[in-house]
Amino acid sequence: MHPHKLIIIGSGPAGWTAAIYAARANLNPVVYVGVPKQDPSIVLPGGQLMLTTEVENYPGFPDGVAGPEMMRKFQEQAERFGTRVVNEDIASCDFSSAGKGPFTLKTSGNESVQAHAVIIATGAVANWIGLKNEMRLAMAGGGVSACAVCDGALPAFRNQPLAVVGGGDTAMEEATYLTKFASTVTVIHRRNELRASKIMQERFLAQPNAKILWNKIVVDVLGDEKIEALTLEDTVTKERSRFETRGLFVAIGHTPATRFLGGSGIDLDDKGYIRLKSRKSTTNIEGVFAAGDVADAEYRQAITAAGMGCQAALDAERWLGARGVH
């Protein structure tokens, strides 16, 4: 088996940007884009942007661009310079040969492939409540989203009552952001106390159109093509009620796509994100790099993921060059 110079796992902004840089550096990168899946709560080829309708904050697209269209352009650009694309998942990684020889990865088709260097860019997925109608409306652009910063400024949400589910810092941040556009923003939390830091709570509650509903969970999302209302259940009394809203933003945390790294020796933090050396894309294993949301619980933007993909390709190129692989 002839080892590849570089395998990139993942096909969001981080993976494709790493591929563009690596291909232009003659590293003949092979991108494992993943297998299409029906369930948006697991990693999709193209990543989270495949679930975003309009991207308006990525520089270079003054009129905005649809998330899937943007990922198609990223892929085209990577392929133009000779990137090879494989429509499979990587199921497991053996990095035990670090410092001695190429790494061996197993594909979802149970094939073994080898590479001198690996960039992990598998991203993270937003956690969803897990309701059938929530998923249906999220996939159809029907006013259900897991990213207020991506979707909140769209015309459909302007001057409308909106709801945010969650009680952590992300929920506060997203809810505060939405107060700029919405008529009211109601945070729906399952307990009577927020998990978010005091300062983030105060920032939200200082807005005149901010509201909180305590001890409530969402048990259904109502509306055919667009969201119209939620069915809520009180966690104490179990009483059900109807809550009118034109948007539902789910902010109940993210899960990094690192399960396939189990047993590989890659250093993960307590939430499962890959730990990087400060301001680098290098992991604890020499020759293995990471980029994008899989290693970033904080910024999680297409532009920051793309920047990290660039860093990882440059780090991999230097690392390979120092070992005589050009």
Ligand code: NAP
């Ligand atoms: P998080 O801190 O894990 O909070 C998740 C929230 O969602 C919790 O309030 C939790 O409720 C709720 N939740 C979880 N599952 C739920 C379900 N199935 N139904 C209803 N509610 C559910 O996640 P996060 O807010 O995304 O924050 C992640 C990390 O990033 C944190 O360390 C945070 O501090 C950090 N962060 C920082 C900033 C900032 O400082 N600017 C901004 C964003 C995030 P319970 O409270 O009842 O468990």
